[in-house]
Amino acid sequence: MNLSDRKKQILRTIVEYYINTAEPVGSKALSGELGLSSATIRNEMAELTSMGLLEQPHTSAGRIPTPLGYRVYVNELMNSHRLSISETEEINKTMKVKMEQLDKVLSDASRLVSDLTSYPTYALAETSAPVTIRRFDFISVDQRTLIAVAMLSNNTVKNKLMNLTRPIDENFIQKLGAVFNANFTNLPETEMDATLIASIERATGDIYGIVASIAGFAIHVLSETVTKKAILTGTSHILEHPEYRDWQKAQKLMNYLSDDGNVIRLPEPDDNSDVKILIGPENVAEELKDSSVVVAKYDLGDGVKGLLGVVGPIRMDYAKVAANLSYIAQGMKAIAEGKETHLPVLGEKNEE
Amino acid sequence: MNLSDRKKQILRTIVEYYINTAEPVGSKALSGELGLSSATIRNEMAELTSMGLLEQPHTSAGRIPTPLGYRVYVNELMNSHRLSISETEEINKTMKVKMEQLDKVLSDASRLVSDLTSYPTYALAETSAPVTIRRFDFISVDQRTLIAVAMLSNNTVKNKLMNLTRPIDENFIQKLGAVFNANFTNLPETEMDATLIASIERATGDIYGIVASIAGFAIHVLSETVTKKAILTGTSHILEHPEYRDWQKAQKLMNYLSDDGNVIRLPEPDDNSDVKILIGPENVAEELKDSSVVVAKYDLGDGVKGLLGVVGPIRMDYAKVAANLSYIAQGMKAIAEGKETHLPVLGEKNEE
DNA sequence: CTTAGCACTCAGGGCTTTCGAGTGCTAAGC
DNA sequence: GCTTAGCACTCGAAAGCCCTGAGTGCTAAG
Structure with a gap:
């Protein structure tokens, strides 16, 4: 142009x-x-x-x-909005709160963005690398209770408590561990089929019906880790903007956003840029044709990646939103690692 | 009267x-x-x-x-609303989906109620009995990685992956297990103080700084289990009701509800009734003076109890809402236990 | 105690008027 | 040739006005 x-x-x-x-x-x-x-x-x-x-x-x-x-x-x-000292200070202060789990990182980041921008904000996380189980452990709690622990290739650990119908003996638990670790680790979910499970049942001489439960647990764990997770915060902010004063418009958007599936399908930035901006009709979803979306990507390491996005009216302060999003997306890694966040304080005081 | x-x-x-x-x-x-x-x-x-x-x-x-x-x-x-056959069938059909974790039970129940009633719905869960750690296990993954597993008195299991600065030896792990299980189990959070932790450090001869991390994990786990959990669904429904056509009113309510802390502080039914109804000004919170709250309690066993509540305009269909709430609250236990839900199909076809 | 009748009230919808911000065009000025 | 002052014109929003009709309270008759 x-x-x-x-x-x-x-x-x-x-x-x-x-x-x-x-x-x-x-x-x-x-x-x-x-x-x-x-x-x-x-x-x-x-x-x-x-x-x-x-x-x-x-x-x-x-x-x-x-x-x-x-x-x-x-x-x-657009001048890229330089976060003012007070803005970065506020962000850093809020981020400093040490966060523990992914869930919390996501919801805190999302809340932070939505508070800063006054727009509804979503956070997505997905584990991109295909996850496998690296190792099993079985811990007997008492005669009839067993904890199965699965350690995954992305360094997370899942467990399940299993109740048995009859007392279990310690040798069997050892055998379970040996067989499962030898035959059921580092497999994609697809290869955990009935034949394999049956052969493990034979190898361990399972009389408790526990092998099937453990296999089920393993499959469940893998399927769960692939699932993308979505969090949505601050939807009520849209009511502040005059373009949504018509309650039906507001509701249309809120309904659309409150379905995780829709949020997950939102686009992501291209490989070479860290923020993507979709303006009104550029959105594919009918419900978003009157709104704009600004989305940034982040990478927490360990194969956990995701998106942080803001939805608002077409008349959106793109510069400010983009600046906040990419700053926070950048900071999330530090947060997830539990470090004291210490992002650089950017810019000078802005025009106001 | x-x-x-x-x-x-x-x-x-x-x-x-x-x-x-x-x-x-x-x-x-x-x-x-x-x-x-x-x-x-x-x-x-x-x-x-x-x-x-x-x-x-x-x-x-x-x-x-x-x-x-x-x-x-x-x-x-008020005639207690008798759920019609089609209503109960719909509820039962939806509930039949087997649910896995507490989170999911809550959010599904909450979504179900909000879909049925067209009002925003919240679900709260809390573990009432004080939880303690019944047992610790430590699993070494590799030389520099350790998984700490804590089994709680409410039969849930928590774990954390720990990274070490130097290679750890198997004997030390054994010792860790013995000492922690002897001295750090069945304690309330308050007794896990610095003196105790220091004595464990001495007893194990910890040179990895791992004891402090484990203790921190234990404390965190206990504090987390006490935390009440809140889930909110269907806030956008309020826009459908004419009393919230004024966006500021809608926003006031939505804001109030989107703060978990507020939701947690909502009242609960008295011991002898299973549903409580608060009408407009009967609410203590200023933000709810123009709204009504209907809340039912449920008990999932294992010390997990909670509330299921609906918020809407004062002009609310109390009979229907109360009927749905108490029916579903009753069914949640079956769901949480993973049983095929089979609640009785109630009532005959309603007046319409 | 119930009911028909009647005068009265007042919110809401529709219509008209007014007001003013903003426009495009033209003609004069630098 | 670009800029600017001036002017007639447009049209949405707000204000004013009237009318309608649903609903009321009161009274008096059944």
């Missing part, structure tokens, strides 16, 4: 003005800001309108950006 | 009419239903109004129940 510098400046000013006020921007308002007469600006605006970057809600109103206008803004004009 | 039979009937009819339509009820509408002239009904309504059971939104409108009116209705007039 080839625009004169002045057109660029006008477009940028309009987008930013509109992001803040949610009111169509008229030529007079800009003339003060840019040192040009309103007439001149009207001429420029007319051209931007015919180029499809601006539109008028009705004849006698100011201009608002079209989705294409936002796209040009985001691609070419 | 002493009312003539006719007054009772009129009050009941008004409440039920208003629950369905959300429109003030006039004397004419009732005269058809009750076989009395509108003038007579007006006289009765005037009296009910002066008794504080009904009110008029404005002079020329019909009557709506006051919170006190609802209270009388709930206490004395």
